[in-house]
Amino acid sequence: MSGVILNNVKKRYGAVEVIKGVDIEIGEGEFCVFVGPSGCGKSTLLRMIAGLEEISSGDVQIGGRRVNDLDPKDRGAAMVFQTYALYPHMDVARNMGFGLSMNGWPRDEVDRRVNEAARILQLEPYLDRKPRQLSGGQRQRVAIGRAIVRDPEVFLFDEPLSNLDAELRVATRLEIAKLHGTLENSTMIYVTHDQVEAMTLADKIVVLRDGRVEQVGAPMDLYETPDNLFVAGFIGSPKMNFMALDNGRLPDGTAPAVPGAAGAATLGVRSDALRPVESGGDVAGEITVVEQLGDAVFAHFRTGWGQEMVARFEPGTRLRAGESVRFALAGRTHLFDAEGRALRAAAERLTA
Amino acid sequence: MADAALSRTSFAPPRRREAWLSPRARRTLVSIVLAAICAVWVYPIVWMISASFKTNGEIFADSGLIPDAPTFDNYTRAWREANIGQYFFNTLFVTVGSVIITTIAAALMGYVLGRRPIPGKTALMGLMVFTLFIPQGFTIIPVFELLTSVGLGQSLWGVMLATCGHSIVIFTFLFAGYFGQMPKELEEASRMDGVGPLKTFWYVMLPLSKPIIVTVIVMQTLQAWNDFLLPLVVTLANPDLRTLSVGVYSFRGEHFIDWGGMTAASAITIIPIILLFLFLQRYFIDGLAGAVKG
Amino acid sequence: MSAYSDIPPPPDEARQRPLGQRLREHRIDYLFLLPGLAIFGAFVVWPLFAANWFALLDWSGFDSRQVFVGLQNYRDLLGDEFFRAAFVRSILFTAITVPLQMLLGLVLAVVLNNRLLKLSALFRTMIFLPVVTPVAVIAIVMALMLSPFNGPINDLLQSTEIVQRAVDFLGSPQLVMWSLAGIYVWKWTGVTLIYWLAALQTVPDELYEACKLDGVRGWQVTRYVILPIIAPFAVVIGLISAISALNVFPLIQATTQGGPFFASEVMEVFIFRTAFAPPSGTFPQLGYASAAGVLFGLAVMGLTILQVLAVRHARRKEPTNG
Numbered sequence: 001m002s003g004v005i006l007n008n009v010k011k012r013y014g015a016v017e018v019i020k021g022v023d024i025e026i027g028e029g030e031f032c033v034f035v036g037p038s039g040c041g042k043s044t045l046l047r048m049i050a051g052l053e054e055i056s057s058g059d060v061q062i063g064g065r066r067v068n069d070l071d072p073k074d075r076g077a078a079m080v081f082q083t084y085a086l087y088p089h090m091d092v093a094r095n096m097g098f099g100l101s102m103n104g105w106p107r108d109e110v111d112r113r114v115n116e117a118a119r120i121l122q123l124e125p126y127l128d129r130k131p132r133q134l135s136g137g138q139r140q141r142v143a144i145g146r147a148i149v150r151d152p153e154v155f156l157f158d159e160p161l162s163n164l165d166a167e168l169r170v171a172t173r174l175e176i177a178k179l180h181g182t183l184e185n186s187t188m189i190y191v192t193h194d195q196v197e198a199m200t201l202a203d204k205i206v207v208l209r210d211g212r213v214e215q216v217g218a219p220m221d222l223y224e225t226p227d228n229l230f231v232a233g234f235i236g237s238p239k240m241n242f243m244a245l246d247n248g249r250l251p252d253g254t255a256p257a258v259p260g261a262a263g264a265a266t267l268g269v270r271s272d273a274l275r276p277v278e279s280g281g282d283v284a285g286e287i288t289v290v291e292q293l294g295d296a297v298f299a300h301f302r303t304g305w306g307q308e309m310v311a312r313f314e315p316g317t318r319l320r321a322g323e324s325v326r327f328a329l330a331g332r333t334h335l336f337d338a339e340g341r342a343l344r345a346a347a348e349r350l351t352a
Numbered sequence: 353m354a355d356a357a358l359s360r361t362s363f364a365p366p367r368r369r370e371a372w373l374s375p376r377a378r379r380t381l382v383s384i385v386l387a388a389i390c391a392v393w394v395y396p397i398v399w400m401i402s403a404s405f406k407t408n409g410e411i412f413a414d415s416g417l418i419p420d421a422p423t424f425d426n427y428t429r430a431w432r433e434a435n436i437g438q439y440f441f442n443t444l445f446v447t448v449g450s451v452i453i454t455t456i457a458a459a460l461m462g463y464v465l466g467r468r469p470i471p472g473k474t475a476l477m478g479l480m481v482f483t484l485f486i487p488q489g490f491t492i493i494p495v496f497e498l499l500t501s502v503g504l505g506q507s508l509w510g511v512m513l514a515t516c517g518h519s520i521v522i523f524t525f526l527f528a529g530y531f532g533q534m535p536k537e538l539e540e541a542s543r544m545d546g547v548g549p550l551k552t553f554w555y556v557m558l559p560l561s562k563p564i565i566v567t568v569i570v571m572q573t574l575q576a577w578n579d580f581l582l583p584l585v586v587t588l589a590n591p592d593l594r595t596l597s598v599g600v601y602s603f604r605g606e607h608f609i610d611w612g613g614m615t616a617a618s619a620i621t622i623i624p625i626i627l628l629f630l631f632l633q634r635y636f637i638d639g640l641a642g643a644v645k646g
Numbered sequence: 647m648s649a650y651s652d653i654p655p656p657p658d659e660a661r662q663r664p665l666g667q668r669l670r671e672h673r674i675d676y677l678f679l680l681p682g683l684a685i686f687g688a689f690v691v692w693p694l695f696a697a698n699w700f701a702l703l704d705w706s707g708f709d710s711r712q713v714f715v716g717l718q719n720y721r722d723l724l725g726d727e728f729f730r731a732a733f734v735r736s737i738l739f740t741a742i743t744v745p746l747q748m749l750l751g752l753v754l755a756v757v758l759n760n761r762l763l764k765l766s767a768l769f770r771t772m773i774f775l776p777v778v779t780p781v782a783v784i785a786i787v788m789a790l791m792l793s794p795f796n797g798p799i800n801d802l803l804q805s806t807e808i809v810q811r812a813v814d815f816l817g818s819p820q821l822v823m824w825s826l827a828g829i830y831v832w833k834w835t836g837v838t839l840i841y842w843l844a845a846l847q848t849v850p851d852e853l854y855e856a857c858k859l860d861g862v863r864g865w866q867v868t869r870y871v872i873l874p875i876i877a878p879f880a881v882v883i884g885l886i887s888a889i890s891a892l893n894v895f896p897l898i899q900a901t902t903q904g905g906p907f908f909a910s911e912v913m914e915v916f917i918f919r920t921a922f923a924p925p926s927g928t929f930p931q932l933g934y935a936s937a938a939g940v941l942f943g944l945a946v947m948g949l950t951i952l953q954v955l956a957v958r959h960a961r962r963k964e965p966t967n968g
Binding site for chain 3: 375458498516520577
């Protein structure tokens, strides 16, 4: 039992409440990603689990124990920092074993664990190097190694990839995914602002905004059935297109063929749910920018009422800025009420 | 494009005169001038060192920098008869002691002031800045009175302790500035590792501040070795406790015609400190530069 | 720093908790402070208060009785010719040496800052050498160099027939302060040089390159680009230099002991003489010397405050450097 449970957790700085009552349940061995725009409180929440920030109210449980008042080292959690936070004057082996040896572990046990971690992370050739002699990716692995040697119940990652360049980020992301496979039963909590990382790594995603949980669920659940406008707009790339509805009609007066549209305030369509048509269709516009990605073409177009939207085309489609395009809604559509809540019924009816 | 073309034709700037010296030649010229200035600049010190190897008769005989018959007599005389040997070890004692105390105290205090949000920090730092501008003449009487009242008024320990006070504020600020800019993740990482504050300071923070430690050691060494007013006051009634600075000063009063001995005593005084400076000047310069930038 | 901590804690975060609890939380920190605070308190702060108290006493020696006399010492000081002369001399000395030292240091710094000048570091070291030389040694060196009896300087002056008779640089009441000012500038310009070099380090390399491409050269670069950028540092450097110039005691005590005939007695020499080295047949006057110290300290502080205000003013004018 090494799951993590947050129960109505709040954090106040003076009069300002930055975490406004969060309930999350993370099962043992689960990979959970906290995602949200900067300022949403995701790092604060992680640091509260780690014990680096005090918990103003509510409970945090790790492995069934309430840990609110425990020291960070006693919580059974290890953290990987965004900036790695390696000790610059110690070599890789010492960096990883520092915590253990300072706490009186016997030397050969420390060595054994360090070697084991180095083997998992392929750091063996670098054990006697200083951090500054390592590449960014290697440093990140050392930081992970430092967490591994402690054999924690919970791994905490605070934006671990954001200091890496794009290519390395993808590679390290894969390694973290593999690592989670290797270290079965280790619960991992991972904070990022990048929804791609969230989608690719997570068993469970927690979308946060302004100190509140917007939605919790498996990546595809969030993608396919977002609870609200915010999650719909945050998850998925490119961003979902939103169109205002007035009595079931778009701003130019067209009535899209979406059941239940009459009761909704906003219609959401992902770029791949727009099918180009020669005539008729639901949405029309003029192409402004064409992005060729190789495996897809994204056409940004401006609708008659002046809104920028984006549609996906099959690779190889030839398009030019200035061209007129028409689309029919073909695929999953999302309806939201005036408060931004998803009108689930409509979407479900369509998929059924 | 049209504008650029226009300005180019209508606005032909006067052709720049060819520089009469190539940049390289100009640098050489500057170097020669500087070399001359520097030679004059250090001449007195070189002259003094040279005089310390001359006999008293030769010193004022206008015989150039190379002694006719180099002699160590001046050194043996100064070391034994003028007690410079004793003063040397007095100075060493005061310097080493005050360097150890000052470095440890300033590092600890700088760490707390640089990183820890303790109550009263702003007030303390304000007070410290304020005292930077107090001249030593203002404080020497109470300092001596304090040493006297705790029984250290006639002791090298008193000199050592009071010497620690001279620059502790500046050193503390050097440490505080350095510790203050270290990423806080380092401490958090060691907290996650379960390492306590003392061990974190000792194993993580202190090793990382090595450049500042060396700077402080070098500057305090210079300070203690060269200090004058304080040891002068403390040793007024105790010639045996004199430091080199005071010893050399008194030498002049007591053996005022023995210029050879005087220059030898001077050389003994400055050679250790000049060697230290030559080998560690980078740290010394960093320390000074820190005062301006901070 | 990027989104390390999503929400920066407001600076007053800690203030919300009761003081007692915060003191307890930081007890290890206060333990760390202890040695430093002990030294700072004993040798820096306490003397500050004690000096003000001593200034109100008639007290003739560390083991003699202290008699409270109120402001009498101050009243006497204001009428004391030696005090007034020493006070004025200190101020004048500062006013003469600081600009000289700063200008000389600046010129040297601008020249030495050229990265292509290969011997730059060596020159800097040589200029700095007098800084690390103890004043007692400098006193001896200068007594020799400036000696009217076959001293090298007088030899040179006479052989080039600039002067007919040997000049007694340190023995003449008219010349002694000027000679000391010269020695002082020689000793300390190395420090000012380092200060200026540090200021010059703040000029980004790209600026020099931009100047090259714009065809701005040599003196123009210094005058229109470099100097305006490092100008704000002048106030700080001036402040530090002025404070040190007011602390000229060791150099003067070692070189001339305030003589001849008190002609080089600056403030601190006056204090030292009154407190520790009274003319034979008289008693030390510790209270009186303390009062002189307090007045002098006040003057230095006043000067400091003026300079700090000047810094503020300069910073406001140049917000980019603030």
